[in-house]
Amino acid sequence: MIAETLEYFVIAFISSAVLIVLSKIILQNLIRRPADYYLAEELKQEEMMLNSAGLSITEEIETNPEGEMTSEHISVTPRFTVDETVDMHLIEREKVPERFIEESDHIKQSVDDIRENANAASDEMKEIFRDFPESPELSGSSETPESPDEGSDKAGSDTDSIPEMDELREIILGSAQAEADTFETDTKADTFETDSEADTSETRAEADMFEAYTSEAELKTGAGEAESAETESAEAGGVANAAEAGTESGIAKSDEKAGKNPKEKKDLKENKDTKEKKEKKDKGKGERKRGRYPSIKMRKDELLAMAAERGIDVPDHFTKKEIIELINANESEDNKSRNKNGNNRNKDGNNRSRNKNNSNRNRKKKEDSGAKNNNNKKNTNKKQEQKQNKNQKQDKKQEK
Amino acid sequence: MTGITFETIKNMLHPGLIMIGFGVLVMLLPRPCRKPLGLIAPLTATWAFFQMSEQSSLTYELASYIKMEFIHFDSLAYAFMLAFCIIAVLNGIYGEGIQHRYECGMSLIYAGSVMGVVLAGDCISLIIFWEISAFASTYVIFAKHDFVSARASFRYILVHAFGGNMLLAGLIVYMFHYGNQIDNILDIYGTPCFWLIAVGVAVNAAIPPLHAWLPDAYPESTATGTVYLSSFTTKAAIYLMIRMFAGMEVLVWMGAAIAIYAACMAIMENGLRRLLAYHIISQLGMMIAAIGAGGEIGVDGAAAHAITNIMFKGVLMMGAGAVIYATGRSKITELCGMAKKMPVTAYCFLISSLAIAGLPGLSGFVSKALIMDALNEGGYNIFAVAVTAGGVGTLLSITLKINYYVFFGPCDESDIPEIERQVPWTMNFAMILGTVITVLIGIFPAKFYSIMPNMTIVHPYHIGHVMEYIAIFAGGSIPFFLYLKKMKPHDEISLDFDWFYRKPLNSLVLIISKVIYSVYDWCDRHAAAFAGYLRTHFGDPYLWTRANSNVRIRKLSLENENRLVGDMISVILAAFVILITGAAYIAG
Structure with a gap:
């Protein structure tokens, strides 16, 4: 019995010692980890998931100095309120509506703060949405010219930064030009006018569709350029007619001056148009790529170049995020100083510039209305003649 | 006559179902009812248990050839049921002052379902109570309502869903070949059905490497919840192992x-x-x-x-x-x-x-x-x-x-x-x-x-x-x-087999979900744009030719006709779609 007891004693002693060595010395070094080994990562994941819940593109959205949430490609715009508790926002990526975000109360509060900081009243957010493609600088810092002649250069440079707007305008103008040319050649060749008439009516519809966009762009472009003159005439009323008249008269005039064949002229003009389009597109792309505002998506050297342009010294060890913060801080300081200097960018800055836009537009319309009325009269006379011709031809056909 | 009726009712008393019933009541009735019911439930179940005998029977005929036997009372079931009833009463007393209503209700359901497992006389009722216990115990872990317990309960239910499904699959095959009764399955050692059942039971019995859920989940529950958990799940698995794997x-x-x-x-x-x-x-x-x-x-x-x-x-x-x-x-x-x-x-x-x-x-x-x-x-x-x-x-x-x-x-x-x-x-x-x-x-x-x-x-x-x-x-x-x-x-933790599903598997799932989400996101973005494109272009078919060569097209062929090129294109497209659809229908 004693031997058995001793045996068990030894077994217990050895196994106890082995277990202690095994667990406290060997396994300790292999599988021991800090107390928050799992927890830290789980919390990190949780945070990541919460941040990206419902919005995977949070990282791309930044706040510009005006306080609007925006980036190079994405815009977040307040759309409408449900029961004053939930705001719906539309997210657009390169102007393509992407998704709606529902904004609950506590988030709404913070967005309201942003709005206050941006000096934009909530009831004007709809306008801001429409103005968005013009880039925040247009609505804010850049001054709308007092007269079209004065501001043509400035405004022209500003519109260059809106490739989408340019594209739209080009499309409309190109279309209108093409239609007018077709009409011209058709009438000259004495083909069927009915077709061209139908086309022009369509052109009118198209032009109506995009009038809202072009009206904004054209204002900035000024009256100097031939294209914008055409668009203005289109805006004044009888859009397609005006476009026809404008193009016709323009071509006729230039033909008279140069004494060239109208077909050659047309080709030359087309080439010129395409070249201009390309240049503008490239410029737009460049602008977009370079970015008016610093973005986390940009390369570090681009950001550094941007900072250098603005006269900001950036230490080498700064990360992209820090550089962006630095540039933004600098911009906001600039804005503040501008406000102090009696600039229009005070509390109603956006408002005033917008009102100015409107007043300029009205003034422009008034100024142009006389010339346009004359044009319209000419157009109507021409049309009447054309119609008479058509009727005569149709009668002849019927007789045949 | 009255005695016979009472005897019949007595033989149909199921302590597990009584506990589940009380659990549901505790959750439905107002809060003040929780304390008395939390104690009355295990006491009633214990009383019902002592009323049970080998004649006790509660069956339900699913079909002429499938019978669910909710009560199969033998000496092994008696021993385990006695222990479960005693610990249920002790838990009822222990948690009387500190449990919340839902936690109390779910604890009673959990205990009742495990009792149901012990009393089950066939595979169907066994798997039903087995799954109820898995879900009820998940809530018991989650009852602390903090971040850690939520995560732990999530991992717990994942592991138990895996185990439960293995057992279910194994039992289905077993029932198909060998009948509905729970017996020792060593005779079919090595068959897929055997291994499926073995894995299913091993998960609940916390046999390494399938054990990591236990030290992961049990400590994260409430004071009472942990006592419930430590008493029931693993012991039910041991009971099943005695029944099916002894020797x-x-x-x-x-x-x-x-x-x-x-x-x-x-x-x-x-x-x-x-x-x-x-x-x-x-x-x-x-x-x-x-x-x-x-x-x-x-x-x-x-x-x-x-x-x-x-x-x-x-x-x-x-x-x-x-x-x-x-x-x-x-x-x-x-x-x-x-x-x-x-x-x-x-x-x-x-x-x-x-x-x-x-x-x-x-x-x-x-x-x-x-x-x-x-x-x-x-x-x-x-x-x-x-x-x-x-x-x-x-x-x-x-x-x-x-x-x-x-x-x-x-x-x-x-x-x-x-x-x-x-x-x-x-x-x-x-x-x-x-x-x-x-x-x-x-x-x-x-x-x-x-x-x-x-x-x-x-x-x-x-x-x-x-x-x-x-x-x-x-x-x-x-x-x-x-x-x-x-x-x-020392204030450290030791890694266990749960590392495999908390680190690499977790990363894998995250990567897969990110890929899926990226694809979804891309589709989401482009679907809206594509739908918009289609809407505008079908709404106004003239747009198809607007961009480049519409003028030429018109000059070439259709200028003599009093209609739009867009109309023609839409008609051609529609005809093409109809043809393709028709061909697909015929081929299909």
């Missing part, structure tokens, strides 16, 4: 390995309840070894140790829960000298920890005697030594480590944690009752053995056996005090 030799060495492995992990642990959770696994290893040894004594040994384990592990968990409830601290490094502030808890914990280590005179000694006899009789002497070593690990980590560093060790007065909340008397009362039962089982082993399935009688209190255990206590304790500095716990 499977491979389980002997598996059990011995589990006992040592879990003891090692427990020695390293710093969390009070996490350490105890590892000891549940260690004790399960001993039970599994006894099941593997098989025979009447093996089955009785496993059942006896399961029952005693329910009692003393219940008290240990209650003690740990009381300390955490009172101090708000769960780590051994944050606790010391608690015996001075919580003497009832400390002494109940001490007695139960001595019982789990197998001190003569307590319940662990009695049940371990059966296991050791089963192993020795089966000729598994080496495994018996391994199981003894596992017992020494229990002695080191619970009896010595926790008692020394948390309750009775040297500690400055200033280091003793403040009691933030007084422990309700009901908690102390439940702990005392559990301890008394543990002691009573140790004092009256013959009575205890008589309720075992095969009523195997051994005589644990012969001098040789007593001396063996005293020698084990002495031999095991000396290295502890020699390595006292080394034994001091």
Whole structure:
């Protein structure tokens, strides 16, 4: 019995010692980890998931100095309120509506703060949405010219930064030009006018569709350029007619001056148009790529170049995020100083510039209305003649 | 006539369903009803249990050839049901003052479903109660409502969904080939159905490497929740293993390995309840070894140790829960000298920890005697030594480590944690009752053995056996005090098999979800643009030709016709779509 007891004693002693060595010395070094080994990562994941819940593109959205949430490609715009508790926002990526975000109360509060900081009243957010493609600088810092002649250069440079707007305008103008040319050649060749008439009516519809966009762009472009003159005439009323008249008269005039064949002229003009389009597109792309505002998506050297342009010294060890913060801080300081200097960018800055836009537009319309009325009269006379011709031809056909 | 009717009703009483019914009531009725119902439920179930006999029967005929047998009452079910009813009553008392309504309701449903598993006489009712218990226990883990418990309950339900589905698949195949009755399945060893059932049961029995859910989830529940969890799930799995796998030799060495492995992990642990959770696994290893040894004594040994384990592990968990409830601290490094502030808890914990280590005179000694006899009789002497070593690990980590560093060790007065909340008397009362039962089982082993399935009688209190255990206590304790500095716990965690699904698998799932989300996001973005494009272009077909060569097209062919090119294109497109659709329809 004693031997058995001793045996068990030894077994217990050895196994106890082995277990202690095994667990406290060997396994300790292999599988021991800090107390928050799992927890830290789980919390990190949780945070990541919460941040990206419902919005995977949070990282791309930044706040510009005006306080609007925006980036190079994405815009977040307040759309409408449900029961004053939930705001719906539309997210657009390169102007393509992407998704709606529902904004609950506590988030709404913070967005309201942003709005206050941006000096934009909530009831004007709809306008801001429409103005968005013009880039925040247009609505804010850049001054709308007092007269079209004065501001043509400035405004022209500003519109260059809106490739989408340019594209739209080009499309409309190109279309209108093409239609007018077709009409011209058709009438000259004495083909069927009915077709061209139908086309022009369509052109009118198209032009109506995009009038809202072009009206904004054209204002900035000024009256100097031939294209914008055409668009203005289109805006004044009888859009397609005006476009026809404008193009016709323009071509006729230039033909008279140069004494060239109208077909050659047309080709030359087309080439010129395409070249201009390309240049503008490239410029737009460049602008977009370079970015008016610093973005986390940009390369570090681009950001550094941007900072250098603005006269900001950036230490080498700064990360992209820090550089962006630095540039933004600098911009906001600039804005503040501008406000102090009696600039229009005070509390109603956006408002005033917008009102100015409107007043300029009205003034422009008034100024142009006389010339346009004359044009319209000419157009109507021409049309009447054309119609008479058509009727005569149709009668002849019927007789045949 | 009246007597016959009463007899019929009595035979249809199902303690599990009673518990589930009360659980639902607790959740539906107003909050003040929770306290009385939380206690009435287990008492009623216990009363129903004592009304049961071998004639008890509750069946439901699904079809002419499928019958669900909710009550199959035999001696094995009796032993487990007795233990479950007692611990349910103790838990009811323990949680009376601290449980929330839903937690209480779900705990009752959980306990009732496990009772349903024990009483189930066929595979269908077994799997139904099995799944109910999995979901109810998930809520019991989540009942703490914090970040860690939420994550732990999520992992728990994932693991148990896997185990439950394995068992379901295995049982379906088993039913198809061999019928609906729950029997020993060693005859079909090696078949897919056997392995499916084995994996399903192994998950709940916490057999490594499928054990990691237990120390991961149990410590994260509430004080009462952990006591419930430690008493039911694993013991139900042991019950099923006794029914289906008794005599499977491979389980002997598996059990011995589990006992040592879990003891090692427990020695390293710093969390009070996490350490105890590892000891549940260690004790399960001993039970599994006894099941593997098989025979009447093996089955009785496993059942006896399961029952005693329910009692003393219940008290240990209650003690740990009381300390955490009172101090708000769960780590051994944050606790010391608690015996001075919580003497009832400390002494109940001490007695139960001595019982789990197998001190003569307590319940662990009695049940371990059966296991050791089963192993020795089966000729598994080496495994018996391994199981003894596992017992020494229990002695080191619970009896010595926790008692020394948390309750009775040297500690400055200033280091003793403040009691933030007084422990309700009901908690102390439940702990005392559990301890008394543990002691009573140790004092009256013959009575205890008589309720075992095969009523195997051994005589644990012969001098040789007593001396063996005293020698084990002495031999095991000396290295502890020699390595006292080394034994001091550190505020760290030890990696276990859960690392595989918490790190690499987690990363894999994240990568897959990111890829899926990226694809979805791309489709989402482009679908809107594409739909817009189609809308505008079908709405105004003239747009198709606007961009480049519409003028030429018109000049070439269609200028003489009084219609738009766009109309033509839309007609052609429509015709093309109709043709393709028609062709596909004909081909399909």
